[in-house]
Amino acid sequence: MDAYLQKMQSVVDKVLLTVLEVNHAFLSLTVRELIFHSFLIGSAALLFLYALSKFFSASFSYKGRHVLVTGGSSGIGLATAVKYAKLGARVTIVARNQKKLDIALEQLRPHCEKTGQKASAISCDTSASFEECQKKLINDKVGLVDVLVNCAGTSIAGSFEDLDASQFENMLRTNVLGSVYPTKALLPAMKDSGKGGRIIFVASQVAQVAIHGYTAYAASKWALRGLAEALQMEVKPYGIYVSVCYPPDTDTPGYEAEMVTKPDITKRLSAAGQVFSSDSVAKDIVQFSAKGYFGISTGFDGWLLKQLHPGMTPCNNLWECWQGILFSGLARLISLFYISAWDAECFELAAEEQKAKRAAKKGK
Numbered sequence: 482m483d484a485y486l487q488k489m490q491s492v493v494d495k496v497l498l499t500v501l502e503v504n505h506a507f508l509s510l511t512v513r514e515l516i517f518h519s520f521l522i523g524s525a526a527l528l529f530l531y532a533l534s535k536f537f538s539a540s541f542s543y544k545g546r547h548v549l550v551t552g553g554s555s556g557i558g559l560a561t562a563v564k565y566a567k568l569g570a571r572v573t574i575v576a577r578n579q580k581k582l583d584i585a586l587e588q589l590r591p592h593c594e595k596t597g598q599k600a601s602a603i604s605c606d607t608s609a610s611f612e613e614c615q616k617k618l619i620n621d622k623v624g625l626v627d628v629l630v631n632c633a634g635t636s637i638a639g640s641f642e643d644l645d646a647s648q649f650e651n652m653l654r655t656n657v658l659g660s661v662y663p664t665k666a667l668l669p670a671m672k673d674s675g676k677g678g679r680i681i682f683v684a685s686q687v688a689q690v691a692i693h694g695y696t697a698y699a700a701s702k703w704a705l706r707g708l709a710e711a712l713q714m715e716v717k718p719y720g721i722y723v724s725v726c727y728p729p730d731t732d733t734p735g736y737e738a739e740m741v742t743k744p745d746i747t748k749r750l751s752a753a754g755q756v757f758s759s760d761s762v763a764k765d766i767v768q769f770s771a772k773g774y775f776g777i778s779t780g781f782d783g784w785l786l787k788q789l790h791p792g793m794t795p796c797n798n799l800w801e802c803w804q805g806i807l808f809s810g811l812a813r814l815i816s817l818f819y820i821s822a823w824d825a826e827c828f829e830l831a832a833e834e835q836k837a838k839r840a841a842k843k844g845k
């Protein structure tokens with residue numbers, strides 16, 4: 482017993498001595514040396530965490546898998562379908578307009594053929610009903626789907642008062658139910674196959690920062706995040722990983738159409754953000770969903786916004802979790818500057834509106 486205590490004492494002494502030595506070494510450093518050493522140690526720690534994460538994170542190969550992309554005839558959906566095709570997947574695209582699907586298929590087919598795979602298209606309104614999705618998406622021709630990308634969506638911007646109730650209904654139907662129905666239709670076979678898989682919900686950066694003019698769109702895209710967060714718990718035991726993608730403004734036909742209705746204030750508040758290509762958003766979707774990321778963002782602003790929202794999101798990829806732990810406080814601090822600038826713009830707009838109303842009343 483005495484020998485054991487003596488051994489423990491000498492270990493404790495050694496640790497204390499090392500701490501004192503390190504402390505002394507730090508105290509004798511100049512400020513510049515201290516910053517340099519802190520930077521080195523911080524970088525080494527990050528590198529270590531990154532390397533460690535590689536061993537404890539999900540991975541997925543798309544080669545020979547069947548990927549079904551709703552909204553795959555245009556914009557982000559089409560760019561994503563092309564990326565999967567290049568990686569050797571069989572790809573099926575889904576949208577309503579057959580003509581647009583045929584044109585998209587011409588673009589997609591050569592990439593699939595290069596890897597010996599098939600490309601096909603299905604005309605289906607994913608928001609029509611669950612039965613419609615069951616009928617069109619489950620049959621021998623379509624076969625088993627390993628990866629489902631729910632990308633079909635629509636966006637109309639306008640102040641809450643200016644948006645019709647029907648526009649709220651349309652966005653909730655297309656963006657939320659249009660993702661629920663295909664997922665409900667395809668999930669049972671995905672689970673039964675025992676091969677695992679991926680389900681991706683394409684939301685929007687607006688599902689992380691809902692600004693003036695996006696009441697309807699934000700409601701629909703935030704709903705997707707809740708849906709995905711609950712669903713991932715149900716399907717992870719079957720090797721199926723769920724992701725939510727938060728694209729920033731992206732140069733697509735859908736973005737062009739949205740810009741026509743976007744109020745000036747919404748344009749001003751989002752002016753600081755960069756417009757990305759659908760190719761870069763697609764690259765992030767394909768790469769990070771394979772790694773099991775729950776949240777998928779594009780660009781630095783997207784990354785920062787994601788760190789603001791770790792909440793109770795799952796930990797399928799250690800590196801994604803570490804980032805949230807390390808940077809969420811910093812992201813919140815930066816966000817306060819944006820919020821105060823946006824508030825100032827909104828107060829200014831409200832004052833202008835009040836002034837115009839008073840002038841109109843006087844004119845009567």
Ligand SMILES: NC(=O)c1ccc[n+]([C@@H]2O[C@H](COP(=O)([O-])OP(=O)(O)OC[C@H]3O[C@@H](n4cnc5c(N)ncnc54)[C@H](OP(=O)(O)O)[C@@H]3O)[C@@H](O)[C@H]2O)c1
Pocket residue numbers: 551552553554555556557558575576577578579581605606607608609632633634635636655659683684685686727728729730731732733734735736
């Ligand atoms: N572009 C951006 O700046 C941006 C930013 C953040 C998030 N997003 C989201 O990313 C997704 C794709 O956007 P995008 O800009 O690439 O749009 P897009 O160019 O307008 O493409 C939309 C696709 O969805 C299909 N679609 C729409 N409603 C459908 C329905 N009810 N059933 C089946 N297919 C339907 C369209 O084809 P049909 O019309 O022929 O059906 C088309 O293939 C959307 O969910 C959008 O909200 C876009």
